[in-house]
Amino acid sequence: MGLYRFALIGCGRISKNHIAAAVFNREIMELAAVCDTVKERAEQKAEDYFKETGTRPAVYTDYKEMLEKEEIDCCSVAAESGYHAKIALYCISKGKNVLVEKPMALSTKDAEKMISEAKSKKVALGVCHQNRFNPPVWQLHNAVLDGRFGKIVNGTARILWNRTMPYYRQAPWRGTWAQDGGTLMNQCIHDIDLLQWNLGGRPDTVMAMTGNYLRDIEAEDFGAVVIRFKNGAIGIVEGSACVYPKNLEETLSIFGETGTAVIGGLAVNRIQTWNFKDSAPQDEEVKKLSGNDPKDVYGSGHNALYRNFILSARAGRAPLVSGEEGIKGMKIILAAYKSQKTGMPVKYDGLEFSSTDMSPSDVKVR
Numbered sequence: 001m002g003l004y005r006f007a008l009i010g011c012g013r014i015s016k017n018h019i020a021a022a023v024f025n026r027e028i029m030e031l032a033a034v035c036d037t038v039k040e041r042a043e044q045k046a047e048d049y050f051k052e053t054g055t056r057p058a059v060y061t062d063y064k065e066m067l068e069k070e071e072i073d074c075c076s077v078a079a080e081s082g083y084h085a086k087i088a089l090y091c092i093s094k095g096k097n098v099l100v101e102k103p104m105a106l107s108t109k110d111a112e113k114m115i116s117e118a119k120s121k122k123v124a125l126g127v128c129h130q131n132r133f134n135p136p137v138w139q140l141h142n143a144v145l146d147g148r149f150g151k152i153v154n155g156t157a158r159i160l161w162n163r164t165m166p167y168y169r170q171a172p173w174r175g176t177w178a179q180d181g182g183t184l185m186n187q188c189i190h191d192i193d194l195l196q197w198n199l200g201g202r203p204d205t206v207m208a209m210t211g212n213y214l215r216d217i218e219a220e221d222f223g224a225v226v227i228r229f230k231n232g233a234i235g236i237v238e239g240s241a242c243v244y245p246k247n248l249e250e251t252l253s254i255f256g257e258t259g260t261a262v263i264g265g266l267a268v269n270r271i272q273t274w275n276f277k278d279s280a281p282q283d284e285e286v287k288k289l290s291g292n293d294p295k296d297v298y299g300s301g302h303n304a305l306y307r308n309f310i311l312s313a314r315a316g317r318a319p320l321v322s323g324e325e326g327i328k329g330m331k332i333i334l335a336a337y338k339s340q341k342t343g344m345p346v347k348y349d350g351l352e353f354s355s356t357d358m359s360p361s362d363v364k365v366r
């Protein structure tokens with residue numbers, strides 16, 4: 001079987017993780033083309049990939065032209081969040097598999113359309129929730145699947161980070177309702193995805209209070225969310241971009257009748273507590289996972305995420321983080337936004353909401 005041919009659309013801040021994943025997986029994939037509306041950014045990524053592999057991707061500033069000219073199996077979409085749906089739907093319409101950065105879209109309608117169009121075109125759709133591949137997270141999820149927690153009562157996702165105004169000013173789309181959303185949608189979505197994944201994956205009701213406290217952006221810079229799942233478990237989210245003076249932690253905790261696990265560190269990468277009534281062979285492995293934080297909060301999960309995507313697509317299986325999985329965290333956050341706007345609990349099923357339904361006055365606390 002030949003190499004799986006990728007094109008990267010969007011060569012900004014997160015693109016280095018996509019390049020690293022392409023290099024890491026080079027025996028099964030090739031980065032055939034890179035595209036950014038700012039040509040120099042695409043050229044830089046082509047150069048970065050060339051230095052590592054000796055193969056130079058073609059450079060484009062227009063993804064439609066790129067798809068006309070290049071033989072591509074999969075498009076990775078890493079442009080601004082507000083463009084994900086439009087670009088992904090175009091790629092899907094051309095019969096391409098799509099791996100899209102989080103959040104997969106900013107409205108329930110767009111995300112549902114991406115899922116249904118991918119299904120009807122018989123292409124794979126994956127979402128970049130790379131933290132699912134962190135080894136401690138993987139161990140925790142196995143413990144959930146093995147029933148080691150007994151009856152699960154609750155879980156918490158605490159994302160206590162710092163995003164300063166220079167970060168927001170780096171790119172004008174950040175913190176806007178049209179292109180990004182606030183800290184829940186941008187920074188906290190990974191841990192919210194992990195929370196829902198480990199609490200059964202079937203949210204029922206969402207209640208939230210959010211606000212814009214310190215950052216000069218349209219959307220929230222702090223949010224508190226409570227999620228009741230259909231199995232009765234309750235998830236609690238504490239998400240902040242305002243922690244002084246720097247990132248403190250991203251932690252996932254799961255509490256059950258016969259087990260407690262806490263994975264923390266800067267980016268949910270270190271086992272902090274691992275207490276179970278039973279003992280299991282994997283506990284020895286787990287003890288080794290209380291080491292260092294990754295170099296940055298993005299971690300290195302893209303490597304495994306790409307590999308899982310390619311191997312799944314080739315075998316005709318859905319990837320671990322499919323569109324159907326990726327929509328869940330996004331939809332919980334949109335429900336939280338609606339709850340903040342209306343002051344009411346919001347049912348997850350049947351939710352129709354978009355970040356563009358929000359306005360700065362909905363989160364104003366100053």
Ligand SMILES: NC(=O)c1ccc[n+]([C@@H]2O[C@H](COP(=O)([O-])OP(=O)(O)OC[C@H]3O[C@@H](n4cnc5c(N)ncnc54)[C@H](O)[C@@H]3O)[C@@H](O)[C@H]2O)c1
Pocket residue numbers: 009010011012013014015035036037038041061062063078079080081082083101102103128129130171186298
């Ligand atoms: N998985 C993660 O941990 C993670 C981390 C950071 C960012 N992200 C996500 O990745 C996306 C990009 O974030 P970023 O911080 O890299 O943003 P960025 O602003 O640094 O980069 C976005 C790039 O997309 C380009 N672009 C815009 N429209 C385009 C188009 N039509 N065709 C080609 N290129 C286009 C822009 O010119 C820019 O270079 C966002 O959705 C963000 O939420 C994910």
